[in-house]
Amino acid sequence: MGLYPKAIERLINELAKLPGIGDKTAQRLAFHLIDAPQTDITGLSEALLDMKDKVRLCPRCFSITDGDLCDVCKDPKRDKSVICVVENTRDIFAIERTHEYNGLYHVLHGAISPIEGIGPQDIKARELILRLGEDDVKEVIMATNPTPEGEATAMYLGQLITPMGITVTRLAKGIPIGADVEYTDEITLIKAFEGRKPIK
C-alpha cells in the first residue's frame, strides 16, 4: 500500500527525469495533470513530440531552428563581420533579449573541461575555425561563461583565431547591476577593479 497506481508511478518517474524536478515536485505535477483537462494533456504530449520532430541545429551556427538556417543566420540585416561565441543556445536568447547585439553567433555546445574529459574535439570548435576561413569575419566575441571551463575555452580559441588576423574579444567581468558590493565574491571584485573605467 502507499504506492500510486502504475500509470501514475510511470508518469511521476518520467517527470522526475527533468532537471530540477525532484520526486516531490514530480508527484505534485502528476496529481495536477490527473485533474487537468484532456486538451492540456494531449497539448503537452503533442508539443513534446512536435518539438523533437522539428527542432534541429542550424548547419551554420549550431543554434536551434525549426527551419533550414536559424532566424539569425538567415536575417540579411545582421552584421556578418562579427561572431559571438557562446557555450549553449540559451545564451543566444539571453543576448538577443538585450536587443543590442546585431552580429552572428556560434554555439559550441559545451566548454573545454580537462577534469570532465571534454576536449576541443567534443565541442563545435573545428566548425568555428572552418567558418572563419570561409566568411569575412573581423571580430570574434568570446561570450563563454566566466568559469574555469569558459575561460579555458576562450583562451584556447583565442590562440587559434588571433593568428588568422581576426580581433578576438572577451565579455567584461564585474559586479552585476543591482548587486551589493558587500556580498560580491572576491574574484568578481578583483575583476571589477581590474576592469574599472574613468567616469565621464
Add this chain to the structure above:
Amino acid sequence: MGLYPKAIERLINELAKLPGIGDKTAQRLAFHLIDAPQTDITGLSEALLDMKDKVRLCPRCFSITDGDLCDVCKDPKRDKSVICVVENTRDIFAIERTHEYNGLYHVLHGAISPIEGIGPQDIKARELILRLGEDDVKEVIMATNPTPEGEATAMYLGQLITPMGITVTRLAKGIPIGADVEYTDEITLIKAFEGRKPIK
C-alpha cells in the same frame, strides 16, 4: 528576433501551464528536452496519455485508481468501520506513508468555501452521507486541512453525521515535529496549548 522557434515556443507554453512552473523554468525544461534522448521524450509523452487514459476515480471512496475499486477499498484487511475524510487524493498517500492508519478513506475533492462559491454540493459530501447509510461505519475521522475551508467542511459534515450515531473526530492541531516554538504562528501555538496533554 529573440523569439524561439515555434515548436519550442509551443512546448514552453504547454510546460508553463503546470503549477509552480513559471516562464523561466518552462524555458529551462524545454531546452533540456531539446537535448534529451528520443526515448525520454516519447516516454514522457506516452506516460501522459496513458495516465489520462487509465486513471479514474474509485466509485466508492473517490480516490484515484487504474483498476475498478482503488487499492484501499478492495483490500480485505482494511478496517471498514472507520472512514478518514480528506480534501484530495494526495492526502491519502501522505497518510498511507505513515503505515499507521488501517481504515478506509473518502475524498471530498475540495472543501466548502463560501468566498470561492464552493458549497457542499460541489464536493463529494452527499456521496459520503450515502456511504455511511449503507456501510457499518463507527467512526469518521475528519482529516480536512486546518484552514478556514477545511474547518468549515469538518464542522458541516460533523453536524450531519453525528445524528446518525457515528463518532466524528478531527485530527489534532499543534506544533509540527522539528519546528521551532519561536517561529510558530500564534494560532498554532494557541491550538497547541489547548490540546496540551499530561506527560506520562
